[in-house]
Amino acid sequence: MAGLGFRTLLALAIGLAAALFSLDALKANVIDQFAIFTSDAAQYTPNQSGICHQVPALSPSNAAIEQFIRDKTNSPAYHNEIITKLTGIIQIPSESYDDLGPIGADPRWDVFYQIETYLKAQYPAVFETVTLDHANTHGLTLTWEGSVPASEAKPILLLAHQDVVPVLPETVAEWTHPPYEGFFDGEVIWGRGATDDKGYMISVLESIDLLIKAGFRPQRTVILAFGCDEEISGENCGRPISEHLHAKYGDEGIYLIIDEGSVGIQREFGQSFAMVSVAEKGYLDVGIDVSSTGGHASNPPDHNVIGILAEIIKEIEDHPFEGRVTAQNPMFGFLECAAVHAPQSNVPGSIRRALSQVARGNTHAERRLAKELDDLRYYFRTSQSVGKISGGLKINAIPEHASTMINLRLAVETSVATVQRHYEDLIVPIAAKHNMTLEGFNDSPSHAIHRITLSAIDPLEPAPVSPASAEAFRVLSGTIKNTLSPLENDTDLIVTPYLMPANTDTKFFWRLTRNIYRFTPLNLVHNLNRAHTVDEFIRAAEFVREPLFFASLVLNVDDLVDS
Structure with missing residues (x-):
């Protein structure tokens, strides 16, 4: 075997030094990350000042x-x-x-x-x-x-x-008491509107x-x-x-x-909270119509409009919107309140660490925290629900039209335009596969016979987030503490910002x-x-x-x- 040349030895030495330096750098980075990981939880422990500050009960001067x-x-x-x-x-x-x-x-x-x-x-x-x-x-x-x-x-x-x-007439028999009797059994008032919203209006x-x-x-x-x-x-x-x-x-x-x-007023993480919604999710109904030629059912195409629509629905349900807990979401404020006011044992350290990282804009922590809080997922992501579907007129005729309506509640970080782009991106390949024209949300009618048409109904952007630091919120908080009581055996009622998932x-x-x-x-x-x-x-x-x-x-x- 021939001996190694000087240049080769020099290259090896330089490579070894670089590897050792990289290893040291990697080790230092791991140590730094571990220090952050372990210390992050301390930022969100009980009685931390400046986080979810509570005002005292506020009594009227009169x-x-x-x-x-x-x-x-x-x-x-x-x-x-x-x-x-x-x-x-x-x-x-x-x-x-x-x-x-x-x-x-x-x-x-x-x-x-x-x-x-x-x-x-x-x-x-x-x-x-x-x-x-x-x-x-x-x-x-x-x-x-x-x-x-x-x-x-x-x-x-x-x-x-x-x-x-x-x-619904078919559900009347399922009511314990008739829905419009307004029955009071000594403890509970029953009937449509008791909570939503006639009780509120009367109060x-x-x-x-x-x-x-x-x-x-x-x-x-x-x-x-x-x-x-x-x-x-x-x-x-x-x-x-x-x-x-x-x-x-x-x-x-x-x-x-x-x-x-x-x-x-709810009890979460072992603590009573008065949850004041400072924002609402956005709203959008998406209409999807699939049109093609009809004919006799004895000579059907491989995929008619109902099958294509089913393919679209499956694609949409297979690609739900991503969930993220961001500092922009009022639910982040609620989680902060839980971390510093609920019993420490009831809020896992993983949530406390993630909150600190989310506060610094760590996108990985935003996604990880959303997954950990999956029970609350629709407070952190855009929801989509296929609510209506129709298609076909006669069993022995190939349908010419099929349609569906999808109801969406938009996460606070997104927009109507973003949701529309997501749906168009999912449906473009399906339209191409079946040689159909796609009329997007903002496209002019094509009048094509074989087409998929998307429409946006009642679009509403997510509501502006009302400030939890405003004087009005502090007065509201003080009033809550002065007039309402915590649940169960809790000694205090914590007022927290929250998100309204409906409108x-x-x-x-x-x-x-x-x-x-x-x-x-x-x-x-x-x-x-x-x-x-x-x-x-x-x-x-x-x-x-x-x-x-x-x-x-x-x-x-x-x-x-x-x-």
Whole structure:
């Protein structure tokens, strides 16, 4: 064997030195990463200052009025009164349907006249005090004018809605009590709308009624607004109400908006939380239509429009949207609150470490944390649900059209355009495979016989995230702590930002204020107390305390006028 030359030996020496240097660098990097990995958890341990700071309970300055309301809402006689009011309004089946025609033309809207008449009869003092405006006939806006002009003290706006999800006739027999009986069994009030949203609306009205009877006169204007079609997108009442208020108060003309929430008071990680939704996911319905030539079923193509549509649906379901926990998502704030306020043993160290890494923008940690919290996955990713499908007219005829509708709730980090691109990217290869023209979301009609058409219906970008550091949020937090109690044996109720996975009428009010919060002062369990399904209910003991919360909130924001 020939000897190694000088250049070869030199190259080997240089390579060995480089390898040793790389090994040392790798070792140092591993040590650094391990130090970060082990120390990260310490950032999110109980009682960390500056993370999920809690304000103290906030009592209104007018102690006499607050005490009047507390005494009233603690009275068994009052409980009977307010429960009777709720059971009575449940008996009015104010259902809103997807196929409703215009107000004034479709008689199914007329039930909302009954709602208005009922409210006026139950709350004469309120309607004698406020100014009532109608938006598109059935949208109700009640304004209790304050002594200080709105230009100096922006109004507070309390939202609710009069309509309910229809009860399917075939499910009526499954209800423990008839859905529109408004049955009270001594502990629970049963019926459609008990939780969503007539209980909330009655509580808001009760709070104003109590304040009036206590002799309170607001400095800050108080507005109540009740939509008639929140369950079907809000275009008939929610939007007109917002336009009416925007014309009156302008951009950023409202101090605080509060509307129903989807979680309320819950116990997670062994700790009671008051979950205030500071944002909502976006919304999109995607329509997919497949068209081709028909013919006799005795001579079918290898793949007709139904088969192609099935292929598209499978491709979509095989490629769900990625889940990530980002610092942009209000759920990150909730997880921070859990890490520093829940018992340390109930929040795994892996979550604490990941939170610290997510705070630094580590995308791998964002994905890893989403996987670890898979039970909450739809708070961290865009959901997609195939809700409708149709195709074919006759069994012995090749179908010419097939279609589906997919409902999506958009993650806070995404956009309508991003979701549309994702669907187009999935469907382009399928269209090419079957020699079909793809008409994308923004394409002009091609009029091709063999085509796949995509359409976007009711697109809504994710809501702006309302600040959890704002004065309005602090006042809301202090009011929650002053009027509501923790669950089970917990000693404290932690107020935390949260995310609304569905949508409310607040989507029309973004211009009016940045301070939009969605919160129901109840322990909502069993699928929001079974809202939208059989046996919707509300616990009477929790329901009767809601007016104290709303009245105290009005008093507390009024106190700020003097500050």
